[in-house]
Amino acid sequence: MKSPYRPKVDLSGFWKFKLDPRDEGEKEGWFKGFSSNDVAYVPSSWNEQNPLWDGYEGVAWYSTRFYVPESLEGKLAWLIFKGAGYYTKVWLNGVLLGEHEGSFTQFKLDATSAVRFGEYNLLVVRVDNRVALDRLPPGLSINRTAFDFLQYGGIHRPAYLEFTERSYIEALLVETDHKGLLKAEARIANGSGLKVRFKLLEREGAELLLDEVSCNGVLARLNRRVSGVKPWSPEEPNLYTLRVELLGERGPLDIVEERVGFRSFKVDKGRVYLNEKPVFFKGFGRHEDFPVTGKYVPGAALVRDFYLMKKLGANSFRTSHYPYSDEHLDLADEMGFMVILESTVCLSGFTGLFGDQAKAREWFKDPRIMEKAKAVLKEMIEQHRNRPSVVMYSVANEPPTDWEEAAEFVKQLAEYAKSLDPTRPVTFASHRHSKDRALGFVDMISLNVYFGWYSEWGSIEEGVRRMLEELKRVHEMYPDKPVLLAEFGADAVAGIHWDPPVMWSEEYQAELLRSYIEGVRGLKWVAGVHVWNFADFRTPQSPGRTVLNRKGVFTRDRQPKFAAHVIKYLFSSLPSWARSSERG
Numbered sequence: 143m144k145s146p147y148r149p150k151v152d153l154s155g156f157w158k159f160k161l162d163p164r165d166e167g168e169k170e171g172w173f174k175g176f177s178s179n180d181v182a183y184v185p186s187s188w189n190e191q192n193p194l195w196d197g198y199e200g201v202a203w204y205s206t207r208f209y210v211p212e213s214l215e216g217k218l219a220w221l222i223f224k225g226a227g228y229y230t231k232v233w234l235n236g237v238l239l240g241e242h243e244g245s246f247t248q249f250k251l252d253a254t255s256a257v258r259f260g261e262y263n264l265l266v267v268r269v270d271n272r273v274a275l276d277r278l279p280p281g282l283s284i285n286r287t288a289f290d291f292l293q294y295g296g297i298h299r300p301a302y303l304e305f306t307e308r309s310y311i312e313a314l315l316v317e318t319d320h321k322g323l324l325k326a327e328a329r330i331a332n333g334s335g336l337k338v339r340f341k342l343l344e345r346e347g348a349e350l351l352l353d354e355v356s357c358n359g360v361l362a363r364l365n366r367r368v369s370g371v372k373p374w375s376p377e378e379p380n381l382y383t384l385r386v387e388l389l390g391e392r393g394p395l396d397i398v399e400e401r402v403g404f405r406s407f408k409v410d411k412g413r414v415y416l417n418e419k420p421v422f423f424k425g426f427g428r429h430e431d432f433p434v435t436g437k438y439v440p441g442a443a444l445v446r447d448f449y450l451m452k453k454l455g456a457n458s459f460r461t462s463h464y465p466y467s468d469e470h471l472d473l474a475d476e477m478g479f480m481v482i483l484e485s486t487v488c489l490s491g492f493t494g495l496f497g498d499q500a501k502a503r504e505w506f507k508d509p510r511i512m513e514k515a516k517a518v519l520k521e522m523i524e525q526h527r528n529r530p531s532v533v534m535y536s537v538a539n540e541p542p543t544d545w546e547e548a549a550e551f552v553k554q555l556a557e558y559a560k561s562l563d564p565t566r567p568v569t570f571a572s573h574r575h576s577k578d579r580a581l582g583f584v585d586m587i588s589l590n591v592y593f594g595w596y597s598e599w600g601s602i603e604e605g606v607r608r609m610l611e612e613l614k615r616v617h618e619m620y621p622d623k624p625v626l627l628a629e630f631g632a633d634a635v636a637g638i639h640w641d642p643p644v645m646w647s648e649e650y651q652a653e654l655l656r657s658y659i660e661g662v663r664g665l666k667w668v669a670g671v672h673v674w675n676f677a678d679f680r681t682p683q684s685p686g687r688t689v690l691n692r693k694g695v696f697t698r699d700r701q702p703k704f705a706a707h708v709i710k711y712l713f714s715s716l717p718s719w720a721r722s723s724e725r726g
């Protein structure tokens with residue numbers, strides 16, 4: 143939900159910055175203001191802005207001053223962080239406004255009583271990026287994590303102040319189908335007796351629908367079938383704007399907008415359907431990772447990424463392993479990508495963090511962990527559920543679901559996702575394959591497979607044989623569920639060439655990807671192929687990584703490796719819309 147109408151104060155820029163390795167700032171009252179000659183840019187992670195901060199794990203403080211015009215006095219003031227963390231605490235003019243856990247979902251704090259109108263205001267933010275077993279995703283320290291990406295720290299995404307009247311639109315929920323169904327529900331704060339106007343606009347602004355309803359105190363609803371709208375699909379990502387106006391006696395009190403795409407999506411009898419046609423996912427697992435800006439991928443870089451994905455013939459990606467930024471997902475809506483939206487329960491190396499495996503099993507039974515996993519899932523779904531691009535939710539990546547405790551955990555998360563949004567199918571990415579006890583709880587099976595890389599070293603042929611064997615085993619166990627190859631790949635350091643293809647060379651990566659894709663071509667229960675990864679990205683330091691995970695088909699600065707050309711050829715030879723005559 144966006145509101146071009148509401149007055150805003152953008153907080154992007156150079157903030158004062160200070161590391162607090164002994165975590166003494168709060169006791170010493172830094173929230174009232176602190177002195178430092180260091181600066182950090184917001185939005186961005188702090189890590190690569192100064193080599194001294196690169197691997198820093200701990201607490202850091204940010205502060206900035208901003209001016210709020212007197213003309214805004216009397217309005218409610220909201221402070222919005224699109225993503226900061228891992229753990230963020232915020233003070234305005236010395237008053238604690240609130241705190242938030244998790245880097246990848248937005249949070250909104252009521253700043254009304256702390257803000258000073260017609261004056262400068264001091265905003266102080268404490269960010270703690272420590273890795274811990276009770277944080278999501280979990281780990282022991284920055285280089286001992288269950289997850290294979292760097293734990294950046296900072297105010298990674300934009301922050302701003304926004305002002306509303308006392309009566310305002312709190313939330314907007316939209317549901318569509320490809321035949322023009324438009325259901326909307328606006329939640330209004332202090333709305334009794336007010337009227338709400340819904341308008342559907344074409345891209346160029348022409349009005350297609352106008353409806354005025356009374357708010358029942360809290361909610362205002364629209365339920366219509368709009369004729370003549372064009373469906374949303376990767377080939378034709380037709381978008382419309384739903385504008386919602388809260389009407390006062392002397393004009394609008396609030397206006398919000400949502401971009402709407404008319405589309406249907408379902409998983410049924412072993413197939414995935416977009417707008418009632420069986421669809422085949424071609425794409426990538428991605429990351430939000432970019433030189434210098436860290437977890438913030440600047441708009442221009444995102445645009446390049448999307449054109450590169452289009453050029454290669456991709457139609458989809460997974461937000462491995464956390465919900466991505468609004469800009470990222472706005473582009474997916476706009477440019478026509480089907481998105482599997484993944485939450486932050488990334489547990490790839492989880493069991494390795496524990497000497498005592500009984501302790502690892504207990505983790506899944508800890509109600510505080512479940513509470514956190516549900517909280518982030520809820521925030522993710524609430525923030526992105528109106529997007530046409532988001533077709534499915536992934537509740538976890540690589541949980542040890544050969545364990546009953548972990549399977550039960552995933553089951554509960556899958557059920558919770560469905561209870562929040564019954565319109566979207568649910569999956570999770572499994573590395574336990576045929577030993578996985580949770581595959582039956584989700585609509586589509588997603589498998590991460592690295593035969594020929596983490597096992598069968600140096601033998602692509604043997605790797606592909608094992609991959610197909612395992613895939614078929616899973617299919618026989620769950621013949622009614624489609625299977626996505628959610629991750630497969632090999633590291634290649636750009637510039638290493640070798641004949642014959644050997645590990646780490648560009649040739650080995652390209653040949654492994656080719657052999658996997660050729661291997662599953664035409665298996666009609668295979669719902670798609672997502673190459674791991676779109677681009678190289680930073681990881682914890684370990685003997686298995688050369689600063690970056692090199693499984694990108696693009697380098698970290700988005701130049702192609704040999705594999706990119708091969709993928710372009712392969713994706714163009716695969717159908718986007720599956721045919722029914724394929725082998726079974």
Ligand code: GCB
Binds near residue numbers: 463540573
């Ligand atoms: C996986 C993980 C992913 C890693 C990848 C790898 O299975 O899901 O986060 O980066 O393998 O390259 O090892």
